[in-house]
Amino acid sequence: MERARPTPVAELLSRVPVFGALAPESLERIAQVAVPRRLEPGEVLFREGDASDTCYVVRSGAVRAVRVNTGGRTITLATFGPEDFFGELAMFEDELRSATIEALEDTELVAVLGGDMRRLMGEHPEITVGLVIALGRRLRESNERLSRQSFQTVQSRVAGALRDLASRQAAVNGGDVVVNATQSDIAQLAGSSRESASRFLAVLQRAGVITQGRGRVVIHDTQALGRYVV
Numbered sequence: 001m002e003r004a005r006p007t008p009v010a011e012l013l014s015r016v017p018v019f020g021a022l023a024p025e026s027l028e029r030i031a032q033v034a035v036p037r038r039l040e041p042g043e044v045l046f047r048e049g050d051a052s053d054t055c056y057v058v059r060s061g062a063v064r065a066v067r068v069n070t071g072g073r074t075i076t077l078a079t080f081g082p083e084d085f086f087g088e089l090a091m092f093e094d095e096l097r098s099a100t101i102e103a104l105e106d107t108e109l110v111a112v113l114g115g116d117m118r119r120l121m122g123e124h125p126e127i128t129v130g131l132v133i134a135l136g137r138r139l140r141e142s143n144e145r146l147s148r149q150s151f152q153t154v155q156s157r158v159a160g161a162l163r164d165l166a167s168r169q170a171a172v173n174g175g176d177v178v179v180n181a182t183q184s185d186i187a188q189l190a191g192s193s194r195e196s197a198s199r200f201l202a203v204l205q206r207a208g209v210i211t212q213g214r215g216r217v218v219i220h221d222t223q224a225l226g227r228y229v230v
Contacts, residue, residue: 009034009110015083016057018130026124033116039063039103041180041215046087050097053114055087061107062165062180065099066188076188079104079165088131090114105180152230154196155203159228161189162210166219177219186217204228 006014006024009031013019019027039045039061048067058080065077065086077099080086089095090113121127152160165186166177181189187197201217204210209225211218219225 007031012057012059012083012110016085018085018088018134019127020130022124022126026120026127030112030117030120033112033120035111035113037109037111039107039109041103041105043103045101045103045109046097047100048097052087052090052095052097054111055085055090055114055117056112057110058082058084058086059108059110062104063101063107063109064104064185064189065101067099074188075191076185079189085134088135090117104185154190154192155200155228156230157190157192158186158197158200159204159225161186162217162219163222163225163229164189166222166225175220175222177222179217179219180215181217182215183212 007028010024010027013022013027013030014024019030022030034057036059037045037056045056045063060082062079062081063086064079066074067077068074078086086101087097089098117127121131162179165179165181183198183201184194186201187194190197201210201212204225205212207224209219209221211220
């Protein structure tokens with residue numbers, strides 16, 4: 001008997017590392033309790049300090065996680081694009097959100113309640129193993145990024161932030177990559193002031209590496225951009 005085709009949500013989950021090792025039947029169980037969400041650019045999904053009861057997978061678009069430090073400065077902790085998973089602490093216990101999540105562009109998400117995920121984790125220990133591995137990887141990446149930012153120049157950090165954003169996008173028009181982010185977004189990702197980021201973005205534009213537009217950057221030469229990352 002021919003196996004039924006997976007539902008779109010189950011197919012999405014199969015490409016998410018946390019869930020990738022699960023059998024199709026297990027993926028369908030998660031898909032059955034998942035709820036679609038849509039966000040417009042700049043819309044906040046949840047704020048730092050909110051109750052934590054839902055985890056999310058990005059279907060399309062991009063969001064960023066931000067926090068406000070004691071000096072009132074907004075810091076971007078991470079960005080999440082298609083097939084990325086966030087809000088995973090909701091699956092372990094009802095903690096308060098540790099960051100604010102806002103959309104960088106039109107975004108589609110798949111939401112799963114923490115209670116549903118905890119039940120599925122009890123039935124499928126491999127989900128728990130995958131989550132622990134994913135959490136460890138995310139912590140390591142955060143530590144590495146903070147370590148790099150301690151030694152890199154502003155130019156290197158801005159170029160690195162642009163390169164990371166570009167890696168989530170498909171090339172269009174002969175290799176150009178469109179990144180939907182403002183100068184402030186890029187500065188926050190780079191851990192620099194907007195003024196410093198703006199000056200270096202202007203240098204990249206004069207060199208023909210990028211073109212800036214309203215709320216977006218078109219990267220024409222990703223290899224040239226990478227040469228600024230040291």
